[in-house]
Amino acid sequence: MRRARITSSALQAVLAGLFVTVLVLQLLTVFVAYGKGAIYADDVPSLIGAVLGAYGAPMGIILGAYFGARHDVAREVDRRTVAVAVALASIWNLLLLVRSLMFALSAEDDLSEYSAYLAEVSSASMFLVAGALTYVFVKRSEPSP
Amino acid sequence: MIGFEVGSMRGGRRTFLVWLVWVTTPCARGNQLVTMERAVRVSTTEGLATAVTLRYEFPLLTEVYLSGVGRLPASGALDLLVLAPSLVFRNVTDGSVLTVVDLQDAMVTMGRATLEIPNVAKFPPASRRGQRRSGTPPMAIAARRILEASLFRSGVVSLEINGLPAVLTPYAELAREDSRPLARIALLLTFDGSLPQFDLHYLVQERRSHTAWRDEISSETLSRAQAQVESLFAALEE
Numbered sequence: 001m002r003r004a005r006i007t008s009s010a011l012q013a014v015l016a017g018l019f020v021t022v023l024v025l026q027l028l029t030v031f032v033a034y035g036k037g038a039i040y041a042d043d044v045p046s047l048i049g050a051v052l053g054a055y056g057a058p059m060g061i062i063l064g065a066y067f068g069a070r071h072d073v074a075r076e077v078d079r080r081t082v083a084v085a086v087a088l089a090s091i092w093n094l095l096l097l098v099r100s101l102m103f104a105l106s107a108e109d110d111l112s113e114y115s116a117y118l119a120e121v122s123s124a125s126m127f128l129v130a131g132a133l134t135y136v137f138v139k140r141s142e143p144s145p
Numbered sequence: 146m147i148g149f150e151v152g153s154m155r156g157g158r159r160t161f162l163v164w165l166v167w168v169t170t171p172c173a174r175g176n177q178l179v180t181m182e183r184a185v186r187v188s189t190t191e192g193l194a195t196a197v198t199l200r201y202e203f204p205l206l207t208e209v210y211l212s213g214v215g216r217l218p219a220s221g222a223l224d225l226l227v228l229a230p231s232l233v234f235r236n237v238t239d240g241s242v243l244t245v246v247d248l249q250d251a252m253v254t255m256g257r258a259t260l261e262i263p264n265v266a267k268f269p270p271a272s273r274r275g276q277r278r279s280g281t282p283p284m285a286i287a288a289r290r291i292l293e294a295s296l297f298r299s300g301v302v303s304l305e306i307n308g309l310p311a312v313l314t315p316y317a318e319l320a321r322e323d324s325r326p327l328a329r330i331a332l333l334l335t336f337d338g339s340l341p342q343f344d345l346h347y348l349v350q351e352r353r354s355h356t357a358w359r360d361e362i363s364s365e366t367l368s369r370a371q372a373q374v375e376s377l378f379a380a381l382e383e
Contacts (some may be wrong), residue, residue: 037326038355109355 007074011082011136016062022093026051029104050115054122065137085132092128178244189260195227195248196300210235214303215310224292226300260315263331268346275382276342287334290380311335326351328366347374
């Protein structure tokens with residue numbers, strides 16, 4: 001039986017949407033923390049920098065592919081690959097999002113520990129998404145014979 | 146054995162429980178010059194210290210010299226945080242040792258409390274200069290007055306700065322109002338030799354729930370701290 005397939009551009013849209021959405025949520029948590037008086041105004045830029053720094057590598061791949069290969073022909077990707085890519089990307093994003101929500105909503109936390117978590121966990125878990133993002137966003141279609 | 150909560154850091158996240166053991170030291174048992182009423186080992190940022198409450202009386206003398214404290218009336222009571230392993234009472238006139246209170250063997254405690262003792266160099270120049278109306282040597286009385294202010298129940302450290310006696314408190318958190326930043330204050334009292342005059346210095350820091358302590362404070366925090374200092378200042382002058 002032939003496995004159902006979707007196009008690489010659709011998978012790119014899903015993954016890009018996932019990363020951008022969670023990135024925006026993470027940034028919002030910084031403002032929530034500031035809004036509830038948990039941090040000072042001059043802490044906001046450094047925290048935004050920490051969040052953006054965590055997302056630097058994956059967003060670099062995504063945006064680089066978007067601007068550098070927008071005229072590529074879409075190729076087909078089987079559903080299992082799609083599921084694995086989306087699952088790994090979700091896990092990577094959840095690792096960061098959960099900590100950010102804890103930071104924004106908890107009564108007590110430590111700004112420096114939170115920043116360190118973002119930097120350490122995002123880089124240590126990059127293996128989860130590096131392969132999938134490279135495959136989905138960077139691998140080009142095989143040239144037609 | 147009695148246990149009670151002596152403080153918390155970062156709000157409710159780290160609340161520390163210290164077990165206290167009330168002891169009578171060999172010194173107190175051996176003679177009645179010094180009676181140790183309480184000796185509690187506490188952790189401070191300067192290392193392990195002993196919170197002691199003691200009474201002392203040296204008949205036939207008018208003054209004694211206590212190591213790390215300076216000259217004191219020959220009888221009285223003290224509440225101190227002592228960083229040294231022992232307290233040495235000396236004769237003021239010839240420097241001979243009157244008695245030594247060994248604090249190491251007397252203490253048995255458990256717990257994780259850490260009192261943060263500020264660096265003396267961080268204190269700003271004297272905030273208030275006062276004079277005790279009674280004219281008595283202010284050292285021991287000042288320590289007791291500070292302890293009577295509920296904010297500084299954890300104790301005071303006596304020390305000498307440039308050869309003059311001083312009293313230093315660990316940081317104590319000011320009462321917090323709703324969404325206001327957390328604030329803490331530490332006091333340093335310096336005494337001018339045998340004069341009844343004293344200088345009161347205070348150091349205030351504030352933080353929000355997710356940040357570290359910082360020296361830049363809001364005017365609201367400053368006024369809260371000043372109110373605390375003023376009430377204590379009045380008590381110190383009595």
